[in-house]
Amino acid sequence: MLAAMPDSAPSPLSVGGPSPRDGGDACPGTLRLHRADDGALARVRVPGGVLSADRADALLAVAGRFGDGELHLTSRGNVQLRGLDAECGGGPAELLGAAGLLPSAAHERARNIVASPLAGLDGSPSVGGWLSELDGLVCGSADAAALSGRFLFALDSGRGDVDALGADVTLIAEGDGCLLRVGAADEVFRLRAADGPRAALLAAEAFLRAARDSGAWRVKDLPDDVRAALVRAIGAAAGPAVHHPRPAAPKVPVPGLVTAPDHSTTATVTATAPVTVTVTAITVGVPLGRLAPAQWRLLTETARRYGNELRLTPWRGVIVPGPFGPSELSDHSGSSGHSGPASEALDTLAAAGLITGPDSPWTGVGACIGHPGCAKSLSDVRAEAGAAVGPVGRLPVYWSGCERRCGHPHGEWIDVVVTPDGHRISHVRGEHRDPRAAVRDNPAELAAAVAAARA
Template sequence: MPAAPESPVNGAFAVPAAGRTARDDACPGALRLHTADDGPLARIRIPGGILTVRQAQALADAADDLGDGNLDLTSRGNLQLRGLRAPDAATALADRLSAAGLLPSYAHERARNVVASPLGGLDGTGHADVARWVRELDALLCASPAAAGLSGRFLFALDDGRGDVAALGADVTVIAQPDRATAELRLAGTPVAHVPAADAPRWALLAAEAFLTLAAGHTARAWRLADVDPTGARVAGLLPGTNALPAPQEPHGGPAGPRLGAVPQPGGAAWALSAGVRLGRATSGAWRVLTRAAAAAGGQVRVTPWRGVVVPGVPAAEAPEVLRRLADAGFLTGEDSPWHGVTACAGRPGCAKSLADVRTDAAAAVREAADGPGLPLLPVHFSGCDRHCGRPDGARVDVTATAGDRYRVTVPGTPAATTATARDLPAAVAAARRTTPPPPRTTT
């Protein structure tokens, strides 16, 4: 086991943030807004997806006062506000986020991309308190001048051992081990070391700073770790004491988010309620129902990378009624909903590149599926163009808008796509979602 590294704040691999600015990506943030067809868009980093009730309420207020009244969930557990209207929307939003504790460092606001196991510490399944890891890593990030040079695409994953966020393709992944004393460090998906669990956040940041050292001498753009080091070996070589690695132990789970519904917490007195958000977009009114539920329970909302939310600490006797209120507000509270597993990009009119109003067409397709048999349904992603923005990883039906009011429907594991007009799309998608993909080919 390697010794604890020196504080990265002291700059073991310090790279001035200015050295990366000219080569940075155009990922939006809370301060760098993206100009969309429906107005400026802000992406607010929520490390680990963890929000206090006060912070969640502040976001609903910002959506109403500054934006279009909606909150969009991203595949990294972050939140977006669209249609920012005020001429000084960026300044007004920054002031609100700062007051709510959501913008601890202006220089690092786009570097705080951290996903964590949403049920970590709640259901008795994992091997570490990842919420503590999130807090520590966020503080280390904001205290590191070098970390301000990370692009808005660089991703940390803190997995409590169940394997959910470990499968999300992060640049730096830390996975808690069954002994609870160690954690596995993965770089670009490759296991490179076992480190002390107590120092796991510090090792994660040290790896990111080592990446910046390599990226500084790279001639091409290097936004992700794999851009300069696809196997993670070169970055690992810059870390102290990482030559020997015990046989990697795969997490016991897989790339799936929490099941929707009530999840019992240890002791049985409280439940964590897991709900999905239709097409990843919640109205401010629905969001306020969520925050009221959290205020009456554990005082926390967790946003998941699967465009869902978790409310911990709901008293067991009250859980059914709270779930009913969430369902009435439009949240998905059961695995049998035809909306479960349905995602979509922004589409028209928000995106100029989109060839269709994919959200309206997706809603029509889901209603068709609701009227027919065949649950469970394959997950499906609707895209307004071939960029497939917002598409989650993994096998799913791909519905992609093409020219002439048509869509291309591709089922995983099948060789040919079908084509449908917008009018015929509901039936085509309903049939595709009920298709059983052929088993993967094996060789002998």
Template sequence: MPTAPESPVNGAFAVPSAGRADREDACPGALRLHAADDGPLARIRIPGGLLTGRQMRVLADAADDLGDGRLDLTSRGNLQLRGLRAPGAATDLATRLAAAGLLPSYAHERARNVVASPLGGLDGHGYADVTHWVRELDALLCASPAAAGLSGRFLFALDDGRGDVAALGADVTLTARADHATAELRLAGTPVAHVPAPDAPRWALRAAEAFLTLAAGHPARAWRLADVDPTGARVAGLLPVADVPLRGEPAGPSAEHRAGPRLGGFPQPGGGTWVLSAGTRLGRVTAQAWRVLAEVADAAGGQVRVTPWRGVVVPGVPAAEAPGVLARLAGAGFLTGEDSPWRGVTACAGRPGCAKSLADVRTDAEAAVRAEAPGPGHALLPVHFSGCERNCGRPDGARVDVVATADGHYRVTTGGTGASTAAPDLPAAVSAARRTTPPPPRTTT
């Protein structure tokens, strides 16, 4: 287990100046903090979203003792702590994370962006429980000196075959296949090979290292694989893929699973236990609510999976206790039903946390959602609120985009079309847009 270093590593404990012109990767981490307007921000990578109850309590205590008392869930299944203004907060946080096993390598902490199918092995769908891929890939990344050079934006996706995280636009994707012997390897979204399933994580690392080889000769900074190789063909050319060509149809993302796990509870195969799936309001929870979740996890076997849809999954809850546990989570502020108008609502930090934001988007989002009154069984489109044109945190897929504009209004669009809407009319505009049938996705031939 690592201990706190005597000197910074990869910017450890550094808080870059808000006005600094830095062409290096500015993506925040647990060691290199982001200088947000509401105080330093730490982003903690959680490969596959896998956490123990003990680790969750460490994070809750850090949020209370060092930050603003809340935790943010990101669209990559990671966690953020904001407002880290306490003296020595950066060093204290690193020490706590290391002791909890959440910082296995200081040099690689921003490179450990790994999303995985959160219901893999839990609900009878998919072809594999990919959690063992998560742990193996994480260990391989941390053991590779070259992988420390990956940017904080580079993403691995490990899909169990249902097509959920395969739809998230990762740089390197592994998808389990029905034959249980092979996995599909995708680069920048393009299927390039079928590789042996037992060795799939090593193939993912090889692809990332090949990308770094190409990126080293690129005239401009290249953070993502598509920056140097939009089709994945050049990276594939550096891999020994001739022995494992594509066979059969490539796996395709499933529309059924694009929105992530359904909220609520359902029996696990074999009977006796349930899986509980809960969401969060705008991806934020209080430290106290996080402790409630940790207690639930401990009672059910000790594991929680944070999802890329800013939710959580708890397996192993005794069937007889599941309704009461869901009620407890709802009481703590989690979303536990598909009928909640908060389902699919996301937002950037907005004011006062972000200097670039043109509005307090979270307050305006809350007002818009509170005004929402969906009818029974009426599906609402997801919606993302952004404080400026950068659209930070915007998930992929069909949704309503609500973007603050310089004239003090918002632009509400569905499928790229819409108009600027005055703030007093925002709830009505958002409600109408969420009931709009989205245009079909673009297809290429």
């Protein structure tokens, strides 16, 4: 097991004195709201994206009572409530706290944990035990309250999905043990599975000591020598290092039916002839991550009818675990040709405007909030993304209203950024950016350029 980092650890891990980060982390939460052009914004941390139906109801109630009624999914599987009244005071936090969504006021912005959303459903092991334990450890650590709202934990079931997101501390299931990754380092440390959550917390606390003089919010922001010293110190306490490069791109759940492990190890069925399988979950995408009240209620009602749980994904999707029972499948295009309760649920969700199959033109399309919600945005990129929706592309596309690119994906994608001179289109692969086109004031040309880049 990873031992606690000693106070006498070599510099820079044991540097004392006040932190230059004491100026404050501006990342919003439920107690510290962000002032946006469309009203105040609250970001509700949902560790692992896991919500009971009752807690989902509570979120909708807060959005309807204090905000614009809609729920916005983030790239960390959290929920944003927008358009909050400036006079709402502590009302939202009071309701969320009563629902169990705010277990520690001191740690509410530190509870950033993503988890493999299909864990335990598609043949990969469950990470639910890790999730509960790590969340409890974070909330029980006085030091962890100093983690910024940007710091991220990831719990990967071995699929390589959330390991690809560039978290600060990642646990990866491997056989009867696990691997611990710090930042984007290719060297990971092998641990007993039972020791994983404690090791993740201790690594985060070690980061805080390393960051005291650097002003870093995340592991990647540390100076190279400080980051290397941090990884060495963690490794010395954790155990042997193993070469395990981080995946270049996440394995995103495909909208559709998730089947029992003995029939499929993928997120969606690919049968070419009728076959009866057990459906363990359904997964849907949410266009631009924006859920109207009726859509949220429908998802919650579906969850309550089956497994009583929703899993929000870091790719702005929602998984409803079952079991849904047997289903006869004859193709892999959404719910067409399928029969059974899961297929009927997918048909209902599709009619409500959600993405239920890989052939939807909205598959892989994302955008920041844009104008008029954000003062820094130079354009209404959500409207532009909708106007440019066309055939499904090989690569995802993300539209940003300014150079900040809030909420952009990881791995490989087509980057559309609004600049004072028009829209700049680039092909992004990790840290590499390949400019493709620049389009000025021509919607048809812009749509064509984006479609060509995605293909």
